[in-house]
Amino acid sequence: MKRVQFSGTPLPYFFVLPQIAIVIVFFLWPAAQAVYKSFLLEDAWGLTSQFVWFRNYEDMVLDADWVNTAVFTVIFSMIIAFASLAIALTLAVRANDILRGASTYKTLLIWTYAVAPAVAGLIGNLLFNPLIGSMTHLLHALGWEFDRASNGFDAAFMISLIAVWKQVSVNFIFFLAGLQGISKSVQEAAILDCRSRSKRFWTITFPLLAPTTFFLLVINMTYAFFDTFGIIDTTTRGAPGGSTQTLVYKVYTDGFIGADLGGSSAQSVVLLLMVLVLTAFQFRFIERKVHY
Amino acid sequence: MADIAIRDVEKRYANGAHAVKGVSVDVADGELLVLLGPSGCGKSTLLRMVAGLETITDGEVAIDGARVNDVSPADRDIAMVFQNYALYPHMSVFDNLAYGLRNRGVTKADIKHRVDEAAAILGIEDYLDRRPNQLSGGQRQRVAMGRAIVREPKAFLFDEPLSNLDAKLRVHMRIEIKRLQRRLGVTSLYVTHDQVEAMTLGDRLIVLNAGKAEQIGTPMELYENPQTLFVAGFIGTPAMNLLPGKLENGGVTFEGGANLQLPDMLSGKAASKDVVLGIRPEHLHAATGQAEVGFTVTTDLIEHLGADTLLHGRLGGNGGPALTARLPGKVFGSESDRNGFGIVPDKLFLFDAGTGHRI
Numbered sequence: 001m002k003r004v005q006f007s008g009t010p011l012p013y014f015f016v017l018p019q020i021a022i023v024i025v026f027f028l029w030p031a032a033q034a035v036y037k038s039f040l041l042e043d044a045w046g047l048t049s050q051f052v053w054f055r056n057y058e059d060m061v062l063d064a065d066w067v068n069t070a071v072f073t074v075i076f077s078m079i080i081a082f083a084s085l086a087i088a089l090t091l092a093v094r095a096n097d098i099l100r101g102a103s104t105y106k107t108l109l110i111w112t113y114a115v116a117p118a119v120a121g122l123i124g125n126l127l128f129n130p131l132i133g134s135m136t137h138l139l140h141a142l143g144w145e146f147d148r149a150s151n152g153f154d155a156a157f158m159i160s161l162i163a164v165w166k167q168v169s170v171n172f173i174f175f176l177a178g179l180q181g182i183s184k185s186v187q188e189a190a191i192l193d194c195r196s197r198s199k200r201f202w203t204i205t206f207p208l209l210a211p212t213t214f215f216l217l218v219i220n221m222t223y224a225f226f227d228t229f230g231i232i233d234t235t236t237r238g239a240p241g242g243s244t245q246t247l248v249y250k251v252y253t254d255g256f257i258g259a260d261l262g263g264s265s266a267q268s269v270v271l272l273l274m275v276l277v278l279t280a281f282q283f284r285f286i287e288r289k290v291h292y
Numbered sequence: 293m294a295d296i297a298i299r300d301v302e303k304r305y306a307n308g309a310h311a312v313k314g315v316s317v318d319v320a321d322g323e324l325l326v327l328l329g330p331s332g333c334g335k336s337t338l339l340r341m342v343a344g345l346e347t348i349t350d351g352e353v354a355i356d357g358a359r360v361n362d363v364s365p366a367d368r369d370i371a372m373v374f375q376n377y378a379l380y381p382h383m384s385v386f387d388n389l390a391y392g393l394r395n396r397g398v399t400k401a402d403i404k405h406r407v408d409e410a411a412a413i414l415g416i417e418d419y420l421d422r423r424p425n426q427l428s429g430g431q432r433q434r435v436a437m438g439r440a441i442v443r444e445p446k447a448f449l450f451d452e453p454l455s456n457l458d459a460k461l462r463v464h465m466r467i468e469i470k471r472l473q474r475r476l477g478v479t480s481l482y483v484t485h486d487q488v489e490a491m492t493l494g495d496r497l498i499v500l501n502a503g504k505a506e507q508i509g510t511p512m513e514l515y516e517n518p519q520t521l522f523v524a525g526f527i528g529t530p531a532m533n534l535l536p537g538k539l540e541n542g543g544v545t546f547e548g549g550a551n552l553q554l555p556d557m558l559s560g561k562a563a564s565k566d567v568v569l570g571i572r573p574e575h576l577h578a579a580t581g582q583a584e585v586g587f588t589v590t591t592d593l594i595e596h597l598g599a600d601t602l603l604h605g606r607l608g609g610n611g612g613p614a615l616t617a618r619l620p621g622k623v624f625g626s627e628s629d630r631n632g633f634g635i636v637p638d639k640l641f642l643f644d645a646g647t648g649h650r651i
Contacts, residue, residue, distance in 0.1 A: 183376070183378065185374040185375070185376055185378035186378045186379070186380060186381070188345050188372075188374070188378065189372065189374060189378040189379075189380070189439075190380070190391075191344075191345065191365050191366065192343065192344075192345075192365050192366060192370070192371065192372055192392070193366065193391050193392035193395055193439075194366060194391070194392070194395040195364055195366035195367060195395065196395070199395065203391070204380060207382045208381065208382060210382075
C-alpha cells in the first residue's frame with residue numbers, strides 16, 4: 001500500500017470527518033454510556049442512581065442464570081457456526097460440480113438470504129407450532145416427543161435449526177465463490193495425482209478455501225452471538241426457563257424488561273470484551289494457518 | 293515406458309460441438325509426438341482425452357496395449373505438465389513433487405530419494421522449501437516438470453507448457469525439455485500452436501485442423517512434403533507463399549494477368565482448373581537464367597534480418613499476388629534492382645484450391 005504524508009493541512013481530517021462523526025455518535029458514545037452505566041445502580045423508576053463501582057459485575061458473575069446463559073451462548077454459537085459452515089460447504093461443492101441447471105440450484109440455495117431473522121423466526125414458529133406445525137408432526141411421526149414449550153433442548157434445537165437454515169445461504173455464496181476461484185488446472189493436476197475424491201477435497205480444495213472459511217468463521221460466530229436475537233425474540237423469547245436465552249437476549253430482557261440498566265450495561269460490556277477476545281484469538285491463531 | 297495408440301478418437305460435447313473428428317495416431321515407445329495446430333483445432337482436447345480429463349465419445353485410447361477409455365486419470369500412469377503450471381499454491385515445492393507419490397503409497401524414504409533426484413536433474417534443489425508464489429516463471433516451469441518426472445510415469449503429456457514464458461526463456465526451456473525427454477526416454481505427447489517449437493521438439497508431428505489430422509510425419513517430411521494447403525501454410529517461417537490462380541495450357545495464370553509456365557510433371561496431373569501454387573520464400577533465389585522457373589516480381593520492401601534478407605513484392609507487378617522471398621546474407625541495392633527470381637522446379641508445390649490437397 002502507498003503511504004501518503006500530508007503535512008500542515010487539516011484537509012484530510014475534514015474528509016474523514018463524516019466517518020469519524022458516525023463512529024462517535026453511534027458507537028463510541030453509546031459504548032461509553034454503557035461502560036459508565038455499568039458502574040451505577042438505579043432505582044426502578046430511573047430517578048436516582050448511585051455509583052457502586054464493580055458491584056454490577058460481581059452480581060452478574062455470581063448469578064447462576066448469567067453463567068448458564070453464557071455457557072449456552074458459547075455452545076449455541078459453536079454449533080450454529082459449525083453446522084451452517086459444514087452444510088453450506090457440502091452444498092457449494094455439490095453445486096459447483098453440476099453442469100446442467102446449475103443456476104437454478106444456486107438461486108434456490110441463495111434466496112433464503114433475503115429472509116429477515118425475525119421473519120425466519122415467524123416461519124419457524126409456524127413450522128414448529130405444537131398443534132398445527134408440520135415439523136412438530138414430522139418429529140412426532142419419527143418418534144421424538146418434541147415439545148418446544150417445556151423442553152429446553154427441544155426449544156434450543158428449534159432455534160438452532162432456524163438460525164442455521166438462515167445462515168447457510170450466506171455461507172453458500174462465499175464458499176461457491178471461493179471454489180470458483182480455485183484454478184481449474186490445479187484441480188485437474190490433483191485428479192491426476194490422487195484417485196480418491198474425498199482425499200483430494202481435504203488435501204487440495206479445503207486448504208485452498210481456508211481464507212474463505214476463516215472469514216466465514218468470524219462472520220458466523222458474530223451472527224450466532226448477535227443476529228439470532230430476532231429469531232429468539234419471535235420464537236421462544238428465551239423460554240422455557242431461560243434455556244434458549246443468549247447473552248444478547250439477556251441484556252435486552254434485563255435492561256428493557258427488567259429495568260436493571262446497570263446490570264444490563266455490565267453484561268453488554270462483558271459481551272463486548274468477549275467478542276473482542278474471540279476475534280483477536282481467531283485472527284492471531286487461525287489466520288496463521290491460512291494461506292493467502 | 294510404453295506406447296500410446298489413439299484409434300478413431302472422437303469428441304462431441306453436450307452442446308453439439310464436434311471438437312475431434314476421428315483422429316488416429318500411434319506414438320512409439322520413447323517417442324515425442326507433437327500435436328500442432330491453431331487454437332480451437334482440438335489438439336488440447338485430444339491430449340486431455342489421453343489424460344482422462346475429458347471423456348472419449350468414440351474410438352479408443354490404449355496405453356501400453358491396454359485400453360484406458362474407462363480408467364480413471366490417476367490410474368492411467370501418465371503425468372501432465374499444464375500451461376499455467378498448476379502447482380499447488382499451499383504446498384512447498386517438495387510437497388508439490390511428493391503429493392502424487394504419497395497418494396500412491398510410495399514409502400517416505402523412496403519419496404525423498406526420488407524428489408531429490410528430480411530436483412537435481414532440474415536444478416531446483418535450493419527451492420524445495422519454497423512456495424510456488426516465491427518462484428519465478430522459469431522455476432515454476434521446472435517444478436511442474438519435476439512433478440511429472442518423480443512419478444516415473446508411462447507417458448508425459450505437455451499442454452503448451454512454454455506459452456507463459458518470455459521468448460528467451462521459452463527457447464531455453466524448449467532445449468531443456470528436449471534433452472530431458474531424450475535422457476529419460478519417456479513417451480511424450482506435446483501440444484503447441486507454435487510451429488517452431490513443434491519442429492524443434494518433435495520426433496514426429498501431427499498437424500490438426502478443425503478436429504481432423506491433416507498430416508502426420510517427421511518435421512522434415514512436413515516441411516519438404518506438405519500434403520495439404522493447411523500444412524503448407526502452417527509449417528515454416530516466414531510462411532509459404534500461397535498463390536491462387538487458374539491452370540491454363542500447362543501454366544498458371546494469376547490475378548493481375550501474370551502467367552507462370554509449369555514443368556510438365558506438375559501441370560499434367562492437375563484435375564481441376566483452380567489451383568494454388570506454393571513457394572517457400574527460402575527456395576527463391578535471384579534469377580540466374582539457367583534451367584529453372586523464372587519470375588518477374590515488383591519488389592516494394594526489403595527487410596534486413598542480418599543472416600537473411602526478406603524481399604516483399606507482387607508477382608508480375610501491381611495487382612498480382614503478394615510474394616515474399618528470403619535470400620541468404622545481405623542484399624545490396626534498392627527495391628527496384630530486385631525484380632528477377634528463379635526457383636528449382638521440384639521446389640514448387642501445386643495444390644487443388646477446392647479440396648486443399650497436394651496435386
